[in-house]
Amino acid sequence: MGIRAGVAFLTLSLLFSGVAYGVENTQAIYSDVTQKRYERKAALSVGELVFSSTTVTVPVVDNTKKGTASFIAGLVRAATGQNAYTYKVSKNQIDDLTKLFYKYVITQRFDKILLLPDKAVIITKTGEMVADTGLPSPGIPQEISYSDFKNRVESYLNSKVAPVVGQLLSASMDQRYKELPEKEQMTFITQKAKELGITADVADKLMNSGFAFATYIPSVSGVLTLNVSSGLDKILVAGAPYNAKMTLEMKPKVIIYKFNPGTGKFEFYKEIKAESGKTTEIMPLTSIVYGAQYYKNLFDKAISTTAKAAALNAGMKLKEDDNFAVFAPAEEVSGSTFKAAVGVAEAIRVDAPFDVYEFKDGEKVYKGFGKTRKVAANCDENSIDKTELTLIKGNVEEYDLLREHPWSGVLIGLQAGFTPFTVSEVAGYPADGGGTWSTIRLRFDADLGYIRNSKALSEWWLKVYTGIGFGADDVTVDMGWLGTLQLSPDAYYEGGFGVYKRFYLGTTGLSIAPGADISGRYLKFTGTWGDELTISALTLTPNIGFVYSFSPNFEINGEVGYALDVYSSTTLTDIWGNQYTGSATTEGGVNGFIGFSFHFGAVGSFAKLYSEPPKCEKAK
Secondary structure (H helix, E strand, O other), X not given: OOOOOOOHHHHHHHHHHOOOOOOOOHHHHHHOHHHHOOOOEEEEEEOOOEEOOOEEEEEEEXXXXXXXXXXXXXXXXXXXXXXXXXXXXXXXXXXXXXXXXXXXHOOOOEEEEEEOOOOEEEEEOOEEEXXXXXXXXXXXOOOOOHHHHHHHHHXXXXXXXXXXXXXXXXXXXXXXXXXXXXXXXHHHHHHHHHHHOOOHHHXXXXXXXXXXXXXXXXXXXXXXXXXXXXXHHHHHOOOOOEEEEEEEEEOOEEEEEEEEOOOXXXXXXXXXXXXXXXXXXXXXXXXXXXXXXXXXXXXXXXXXXXXXXXXXXXXXXXXXXXXHOOEEEOEEEEOOEEEEOOEHHHOOOOOOEEEEEEEEOOEEEEEEEEEEEEOEOOOOOOOOOOEEEEEEEEOOOOOOEEEEOOOOOEEEEEEEEEEEOEEEEEOOEEEEEOOEEEXXXXXXXXXXXXXXXXXXXXXXXXXXXXXXXXXXXXXXXXXXXXXXXXXXXXXXEEEEEEEEEOEEOXXXXXXXXXXXXXXXXXXXXXXXXXXXXXXXXXXXXXXXXXXXXXXXXXXXXXXXXXXXEEEEEEEEEOOOOOEEEEEEEEEOEEEXXXXXXXXXXXXXXXXXXXXXXXXXHHOO
């Protein structure tokens, strides 16, 4: 990659003064070369991910047994060493996790140099290669303390890397260099690289490396549960009677150093405390199996998903800093649509939100936000392609400042409402009652257009929820000569998922959202003398909702639907302990919910849905 004649000094000045992509007024937006043409930067990562311990111990919880059987099984597991499993994170795994982690933290808007113990990986917008950098290995071992880790990183940067960067920077600012044609500049860099004992490619990247990254993982915690498959889990494991779930969580610390050309040293810039959230991998079981090795593949999948979730969170938090966010002026404004000279080269996703600002009396004033619709394939150096955006709320004018909004694409919220569920027959006996349950839901919403980076899925949202209910009516069961049972509502649980599409009404922030849900419901009614009725139901609910977005981070939502019970099964236990099983005839009806949602950065298991960051060779 060549260094552009005439802007090398400006590019380096922007990098090392820490205002890459940053501007202070609308005139600067219009005239700043970094806003008119994309200038690639480079970032350096030091060493692999360092774990405080590469040994991960997860307790085993067997949920397939109850009461005395559970107690006895627990004693047997403890006696045979099956109450906790220990896994080792291998050297190859750490290499793979390092590449995965930095893929999402340091996205394609940067060229990357990953300095690993036995090799260096150079990643550019068009691919990657393994190279001999000429720099010594960082030599940072696993299983050290955080303070020791920081000391080793700083020592390596300032004893091995900083002198090279300083000499390259000095050479690039030399008047002779600035007067050379672009082709001869590369020859100059190649010669300088030889003098320093490094490759020309590495020299080129180091000249643009203002920041260095290193990551420490204090711990990985988790649990393995063995479960009876029911509800949605039974669908996920294709009907297997049992399942195993591996749930892990990690909270990496990403430390960032910034090169100070005045002192010729890398100085501590900031620490990002990332969170993966809880990630879960599931596997089907035909019978309960004990043994750590049996679940090793499940652990390997889970730790990869967890590292990806943590990286997505770290990358999002990184964009809260102006030095790592994308800024651009609004251009070609027409009603609620406008464009920006950013795109795939900056790893911009479909449905990515951008905040809109204007300057009044020298102050930056928030005006609203828009979202990307068609992302520009601006990978070519001379590309004039621009990303198309739609204003969601507020207003926008030509040359307003657009700032990339730090966002995961996932929201978490609460809803309150009502759900009808009436019963007319259980296990062949006439029944009546149930009524309407007051229901509270915890829900997650994920923008599939953003997560999958797909124009076809723009503003299609995935909804996942779980809920509890209370306050329904009694159920009576006519058992003929055996008498009539009267049972009171005891428990209502539901869990489901759905999809819906948002259609925005102008630039008010209000959208209409038609969709449909599939849910599993579990109801329990109990009588005075120990009689009991349980019902499991699969329900399809077409619905239409509304969303009012105050910002990308907060919204009010509501919906009305009609619950259609697709299938119900029941177990009825009479006062003598006799059980009657079979189908149940049930009916849903109109339900309604209203609530609120806010941005959720620790994406957890949603990480499995995310596509890779946009790549130039796969521009959409």
